[in-house]
Every structure is written in structure tokens, then in C-alpha cells.
Amino acid sequence: MLELNGISSGYGETQVLYGLTLSAGSGRVTAILGRNGAGKTTTLKTIMGLLPVRDxxxxxxxxxxxxxxxxxxxxAGIGYVPETRDIFASLTVRExxxxxASRGRSGAWTMDTVVDLFPRLGERMSNGGQQLSGGEQQMLAMARALLLNPALLILDEPTEGLAPIxxxxxxxxxxxLRNAGQSIILVEQNFGFATALADDVAVVGKGQVVWTGTPDQIRNDAEVQHTWLGV
Structure with missing residues (x-):
């Protein structure tokens, strides 16, 4: 579905990605893991055109x-939920x-179906974005991305700063979403959260993909966890 071949990218004169190659399959959850500063968010921003592809x-x-x-x-079919969520704080949940919804492709996701997925949003429709808790903001950011009816949903650190519940x-x-066949790329620091959801795992280190495999393989590979994840 999504193929990155030899991607180089970065910020200004600072290069972060060095020939990164990665693939994400249709109907699968691909987890991208790595230490802080490894290049995970840079990869997502490059996919979304927020950073230019240098090579x-x-x-x-x-x-x-x-x-x-x-x-x-x-x-083209990518829904992106950044780590910062980027909801419009001055607008209500409904707005x-x-x-x-007004900019999305036609498909299964509508106002009604996203509220069915996140009932809490239905209770907060008239509340402004600035009145939502962190968890509610995350639900809103995800619902907003789904309303685009994306072929691929990309999430950057969806559990960051949220309470365990x-x-x-x-x-x-x-x-x-996974059970319904939604293709997902998930960047996540929470190792257990990511590997419980993923079909495929890619580890990024120093701007390159340094390991790929299954959740079971990485759970049983202490060297990869220690060297590249600090687990």
C-alpha cells in the first residue's frame, strides 16, 4: 500500500533520514518503534508532505x-493524526x-459512524476544543481523520500524556479499526501498546530502518529492544 524507498529528509540544513526504506501493507497495522530522536516523526511528516523529500x-x-x-x-487517501493533535480549539466538536466531513472522500465514515465509535464526542458536540480533556482531544483528532475516509490512517504517539484508562x-x-480492515501506521513509545496492535513492526534508528519483523519476534529479541528501543 505505502512504499518508502531510500528516503532522505530533514529540517533545513539538518538531515534526519538517511535512505530510509519502509513498507506498510494494506489492511495491516504497521508499528514504527524507536528511541526519541530516531526519525519516527520526521518519517511521518515527510510522508505527509510537511517536510520535503530530498532523495x-x-x-x-x-x-x-x-x-x-x-x-x-x-x-489521495491518508488521514494523519499528529502527536500535537492539532484540533481547532476555537471551534466546537461538531464544527x-x-x-x-466536508473535505472527506465518500465512504463508511460519517458523522454518525464516528460518534458511534467515540460516543463521548456525541456528548460533547457543543463544547469547544479547548474545553476537552486530553483523551477527548485524541478521540476528536482520530474521528476527524476518519471522516476523510482514508485508505491509510497514520497516528503519531496517540497515547502520549493520557491516563491509563x-x-x-x-x-x-x-x-x-484493525478488525474492520483499516490500514494503519502507528508510531508509539509504549512498547506493549504498539506490539499488541501491530501486524508488522519496523524499528527506526539514526534515520534508517534497522530492523523489521513481527510483534512476537521483537518481544523475544532482547538485543534489539535494548540497543534500539532502550527497553
């Missing part, structure tokens, strides 16, 4: 994404969702 090629379902603007990449809720909702 290499990115393809979604065979179509080249290099050089496209972020809105064009979203329209945040309606804005996304909310982490469990987010896990359950992602498991529902």
Missing part, C-alpha cells in the same frame, strides 16, 4: 506522492467534525 520516492497504492502538498496527500480506550478503538 528517494514515496508511493501510495502505486501513485507517487513526492512533491505533493499536504492537502493533496490527504485527498471540527463538520469541517473534516484512556490508553485502554484508545487501544480498544484501534483494535476495532
Amino acid at each position: 528517494g520516492e514515496i508511493r501510495l497504492e502505486g501513485h507517487k506522492l513526492n512533491g505533493k502538498a499536504p492537502f493533496q496527500i490527504a485527498a 471540527n467534525l463538520e469541517l473534516a 484512556i490508553v485502554k480506550l484508545i487501544h480498544d478503538k484501534l483494535q476495532e
Whole structure:
């Protein structure tokens, strides 16, 4: 589904990715793991066109994404939930969702179906974004991305700063999406959370993919965990 071949990218004069190669399969959850500063978020921003591709090629379902603007990449079928969530704090929950729905592709995800997935949002429709808890903001960011009816959903650190009970809720909702066949790329520091959801795991270190395998393989590889994850 998504192929990154020899990607180099970074910020200004600072290069972060060095020939990174990664693939994410259709209908599968691909977890990207690595230490802080390894290049995980840079990889996602490069996929989304928020950082330029200096070298290499990115393809979604065979179509080249290099050089496209972020809105064009979203329209091509990628829903992105950044670590910062980036909801519109001055808008209500309903307005945040309606804005996304008006720009989305046709598909199964509608205002009604995202509220079915996240009932709490249905109770908070008239509340402003700034009135939501961290967990509610994460639900809203995910619901907004789903309203684009993406072929691929990308999430950057969805459990960051959330209470354990909310982490469990987010896990359950992602498991529902996984069971429904949604293709997902998940960047996550929580090793147990990520490996419980993933079909495939890629470890990023020093701007490159240094290991790939299954959740069971990485759970049983203490050397990889210690060297590249600090677990």
C-alpha cells in the first residue's frame, strides 16, 4: 500500500533520514518503534508532505506522492493524526467534525459512524476544543481523520500524556479499526501498546530502518529492544 524507498529528509540544513526504506501493507497495522530522536516523526511528516523529500520516492497504492502538498496527500487517501493533535480549539466538536466531513472522500465514515465509535464526542458536540480533556482531544483528532475516509490512517504517539484508562480506550478503538480492515501506521513509545496492535513492526534508528519483523519476534529479541528501543 505505502512504499518508502531510500528516503532522505530533514529540517533545513539538518538531515534526519538517511535512505530510509519502509513498507506498510494494506489492511495491516504497521508499528514504527524507536528511541526519541530516531526519525519516527520526521518519517511521518515527510510522508505527509510537511517536510520535503530530498532523495528517494514515496508511493501510495502505486501513485507517487513526492512533491505533493499536504492537502493533496490527504485527498489521495491518508488521514494523519499528529502527536500535537492539532484540533481547532476555537471551534466546537461538531464544527471540527463538520469541517473534516466536508473535505472527506465518500465512504463508511460519517458523522454518525464516528460518534458511534467515540460516543463521548456525541456528548460533547457543543463544547469547544479547548474545553476537552486530553483523551477527548485524541478521540476528536482520530474521528476527524476518519471522516476523510482514508485508505491509510497514520497516528503519531496517540497515547502520549493520557491516563491509563484512556490508553485502554484508545487501544480498544484501534483494535476495532484493525478488525474492520483499516490500514494503519502507528508510531508509539509504549512498547506493549504498539506490539499488541501491530501486524508488522519496523524499528527506526539514526534515520534508517534497522530492523523489521513481527510483534512476537521483537518481544523475544532482547538485543534489539535494548540497543534500539532502550527497553
